[in-house]
Amino acid sequence: VARGYTGRDKIVKFIGCYHGHADSLLVKAGSGAATFGQPDSPGVTKGTAKDTITIPYNDVDAFVNLMNEQGDEIAAVIVEPVAGNMGLVLPKQGFLSTLRKETEKHGTVLIFDEVMCGFRVALNGAQAAYGIRPDLTCLGKIIGGGLPVAAYGGKREIMDCVSPKGPVYQAGTLSGNPLAMTAGIATLNIISADPAWGKADYTRELSIKTKHLLQGFAKAAKDAGVKVQLHQAGSMFGVFFNENDVYDYATSESSNQEAFCVWFMSMLEQGIYLAPSQFETLFMSGAHSDDDIVKTIEAAEVAMKKVADFLKDNK
Ligand SMILES: Cc1ncc(COP(=O)(O)O)c(C=O)c1O
Known part of the structure; x- marks a missing residue:
């Protein structure tokens, strides 16, 4: 997972926790380690x-x-x-x-x-x-x-x-x-x-956190001159390197997937583990702190500049 990651801090993960909100009691008790994997099974006959x-x-x-x-x-x-x-x-x-x-x-x-x-x-x-x-x-x-x-x-x-x-x-x-x-x-x-759990408005809280994160991503992209489509639905979010709207599989596929790789690797090098494909969705969870959001936005500023360089070199 941490291939390419050179930092010493914790890794901030946005891929969900196979697949619950990651601050469930079981995760706190250690099930996160047991549920980290990403198996897949294409099996439609x-x-x-x-x-x-x-x-x-x-x-x-x-x-x-x-x-x-x-x-x-x-x-x-x-x-x-x-x-x-x-x-x-x-x-x-x-x-x-x-x-x-x-x-x-x-x-x-x-x-x-x-x-x-x-x-x-x-x-x-x-x-x-x-x-x-x-x-x-x-x-x-x-x-x-x-x-x-x-x-x-x-x-x-x-x-x-x-x-x-x-x-x-x-x-x-x-x-x-x-x-x-x-x-x-x-x-x-x-x-x-x-x-009893003291979380009166859990989903709304996650939604607001997600919005803040995407505002940071949007600014990072704009400052770097990179065109992105940022999507949010509650605590789910996604990033497409595309100048045009993404509204189905074909438009999703038409996004610049190489730019996504540059973005993904740069984020990972900075300790932010996004899903390794633009075809996956990202998730905010209750375990993400305000500091994690700030750290992720700072990483996005670096990563968007790398994407901008990549796009310039590959025009
Ligand atoms: C939207 C959606 N439906 C269904 C599944 C999987 O369901 P099953 O394991 O029962 O095939 C997934 C797995 O990630 C999914 O994302």
């Missing part, structure tokens, strides 16, 4: 892909056309309401409401994958922030406080299909594992304004 249609994020016209043509045969639509897996990309006004309207019209189940944005965009997720109620919601990461937990839930008529009430049997070795449930409850107590 051809069969699954065959039954799936993908359309670009934020493309309202493509979606409406698709639903007009095949809506009655489409069982479900699944979307990250705030996308975190192409870098952080925000829904344009009208995108999520169109998904809702069209799926309702065709009797299609609307599923929000809030595995990443749940408890981060807002306490009650992106669906609360944008005022759109899906039929089903998937959650993970924070809901387990850094331990492996995933959950889904939604409309009663759908959930009643799951056993013991309904015929769909769903269980797993780790389902409802007591240790993981305890970690999740501890984390959710902290972030859900439980006065």
Whole structure:
């Protein structure tokens, strides 16, 4: 992790803590070390892909056309309401409401994958922030406080299909594992304004901290003459080296990824561990102090100058 890092201070990490808010009780007790890794598993089979249609994020016209043509045969639509897996990309006004309207019209189940944005965009997720109620919601990461937990839930008529009430049997070795449930409850107590934890407005606090950080990044970029797109949704944030708007995968990919490498390496050399790809999202957590923010902005000032030099040399 610390390859390239030459400083002696602690490393400030913005990649989440696999994947809870990092000041959960378990992390304090040392689980952070056990949950640091970044495994990945591309595993979509051809069969699954065959039954799936993908359309670009934020493309309202493509979606409406698709639903007009095949809506009655489409069982479900699944979307990250705030996308975190192409870098952080925000829904344009009208995108999520169109998904809702069209799926309702065709009797299609609307599923929000809030595995990443749940408890981060807002306490009650992106669906609360944008005022759109899906039929089903998937959650993970924070809901387990850094331990492996995933959950889904939604409309009663759908959930009643799951056993013991309904015929769909769903269980797993780790389902409802007591240790993981305890970690999740501890984390959710902290972030859900439980006065016993003394954190009345946890998500808002993180959001403000994130905004301050991005204001620092914006100034650093401007001073260095570097064009960036900085995105924020609650405690999630992302940086694209792009002169134009980033609103889907293609525009994300069109960003200058080499410039991102220069930025990433310079930040790492200064003890700031960002996600090593612009296609990953960054996370503010309760563990980040005001000093960490100041240190990160100072590092960004250096890193943006390096990016500016790189861009000049590679015109
Ligand atoms: C938005 C989102 N959904 C789902 C997942 C993974 O879910 P699963 O492990 O159940 O495939 C991830 C993993 O990082 C994710 O970011």
